Amino acid sequence: MSDPGRLRRELLSLLADQSGDASSLDRLCVGVVSALPVDGASIAVTSDAAVRVYVGASDPITARLDDLQFTLGEGPGWDAVHDRRPVLVADLAGPSGCRWPMFAPAVLAAGFRAVFAFPLQIGAIRLGALGLLRARPGPLGDDTLADALVVVDVAALTLLDTRMDDPPGPSPGLLPDALGLYRAEVHQATGMLMVQLGVGAQEALVRLRAHAYAAGQTVDEAARDLVARRLRLDGGPPG
Known part of the structure; x- marks a missing residue:
């Protein structure tokens, strides 16, 4: 598109649109795919060093791949947030692609060849990451990179608004209600594993991720099973 002002207005319009069932951030990601020469877009938030979850995606496959990064603990989104670039x-x-030995094969199997991730941050505040996927290989052109940075700016300001007690803009409700439940389930499951296995919080989360990967689940799915007592990782019977 290479018209930053127009792109910004279009993205803000998508965020303000309350019609339909899709969340505002899902609509934003769909708009990114329409405006930029990419095939998938996602937005993930980072609540602390251990919890990361997508809150918007252009399509179910992209959402699943973004969530897979949390399950595996590796991927471009992790690196973008950690390295701040x-x-x-x-x-x-x-x-x-060798830097992500588990994530890269999954992305390739889904039909994507190029991945791009941008940190979402305001000053020292780390908010999350914007992820872009493309089926064909090749770098982002200068115009596309400039447009991606406009998306980064809009997404970062939107996420920052959702963290404020009294946000000035039309941002309340942008994050799905499931986000709070997701965090609660992962934290609750981590606490249960600490008791079951007699380990610390970080080790418990590693065990949860490892089980999810081996079982072909996302971490939130495994956490939900554990919280519902359909799953135990200490060898004991469920329930």
Whole structure:
């Protein structure tokens, strides 16, 4: 598009649109795919060093891949947030994809070759990451990169508004209600594993991730099973 002002207005219009069932951030991601030469877009938030969850995606496959990063504890979104800089991989099948030995094959199997992630931050505040997927390999052009940075700015300000007690803009309700439940379930499951296994919080979360990966689940699905007592990781019977 390469018209930053127009793109910003279009994205803000999507965020303000309250029609339909999709969340505002889902609509934003769909708009990103329409405006930029990419095939998938997602937005994830980071609540602390251990909890990361997507809150918007352009489609179910992109949402699943973004959530997979939390399950595996690796991926461009993690690196972008941790290093506070964009992660631009033009060909995931090349040497650059080797940094994510579990995540990269899953993305390639889903039909994507290029991945791009941008940290969402305001000053020292880390908010999350914007992820972009593309089926064909190749770098982002200068115009596309400029447009992506406009998306980053809009998404970061939107997420910052949702963290304020009295946000000035039309942002209340942008984050799905499921986000709070997701955090609660993961934290509750981590606490239960600490008791069951006699380990610390970090080790309990690692065990939860490992089980989710082995079982082909996301971490929230495994946490939900554990909280509902359909699952135990200490060898004891469920229930």
